[in-house]
Amino acid sequence: MSPETFLEYSAVGAICIMTVSMIFPLLRLFRGPSLPDRVVALDQIAIIIVCIIICDTIYSGMSSGLDVALVVSLLLVIGSMIIARFLHKRRSDND
Template sequence: MPIIILFCLTLLTLALGLVFLRLFRGPGLPDRVVALELFATITVGIIGLLAIATDIALLLDAAIVMALMSFMATIGFARFVERGGPRDD
């Protein structure tokens, strides 16, 4: 089992590097927001794998909090785009 966890952590780390590349080279704001959402999702996966590997249940709570915060940030960005950008209401 540790070999599989190590392999998965390696793949997730590689994916994280590719997401950073998209984050810095993204042509527009929506591309960067999608990259941040994917970054948060991969981070939740890494935390989940570390929780399995170390058998610490508290890490799962941290993963859930991270996923919820990422979801709320995505909702906030969607509302921002829906309203057409910054306005003085």
């Protein structure tokens, strides 16, 4: 088995595992008792999707997927900061 074949099989296996691992954050997203719990679950789902994009890039061999993963990751960081600021402002307004 060549290293390229092993890497492709590993990428497919990782994609399958990550797809299954999205079940628990989805449950937390829909059942979450509070808004911060749902935000964390949404961030976790987005990170898993970025990892799936990276594994798909490894499998397909096209490097453009890494650019997509980088842009999505940057948007996730900015979005998380915006949501954290909103939750902090909302909490301070209630006090």
